[in-house]
Amino acid sequence: DTGVSQDPRHKITKRGQNVTFRCDPISEHNRLYWYRQTLGQGPEFLTYFQNEAQLEKSRLLSDRFSAERPKGSFSTLEIQRTEQGDSAMYLCASSLMGLDTDTQYFGPGTRLTVL
């Protein structure tokens, strides 16, 4: 399968714990996005990478959230001191920079439940 993969698919944690999610984009895609999706809502932009550089970050992303893409390939999203309000589906998407296209390919998501 050459699509976007995310790991784990499901994560249950207790409030106050740290969690880390991984996203492996489609090979050679230089753009990578993280989104959060709650039930009945559309994806909410969190952050964007072009290669290893984090170029855009939502104001909604508190200092408990951090994302990295150290070698411009896979990315990690870490949430520190989780809160119940962090419970959501975390989606990763990747795309290939082109002159007139930015088709995002989404992964299956990581569903986080904070107890």
Add this chain to the structure above:
Amino acid sequence: GENVEQHPSTLSVQEGDSAVIKCTYSDSASNYFPWYKQELGKGPQLIIDIRSNVGEKKDQRIAVTLNKTAKHFSLHITETQPEDSAVYFCAARKVGTYKYIFGTGTRLKVLA
């Protein structure tokens, strides 16, 4: 602030009928408008997109129209089939940014 409103939230149609989903965006600097289909347990999948220099785009049974003056864009699905049942999201992105603003989604049910 940036906002995309999407209507209706749910839509039921008979197989073979047409379905129309409408979105309105607030930021006039938006220039790219993709539509996504999301099935249960999966991430969204791009089905069609349109840029601000085009008024209409069609791909088989799916079409998208854009009215820049009114800041409206719509998804049209003709000859609906049961496999079209899913949640559909519109989105908008403005010039100079990679931040996509998504609508709240439309749950489409195609009744056989």
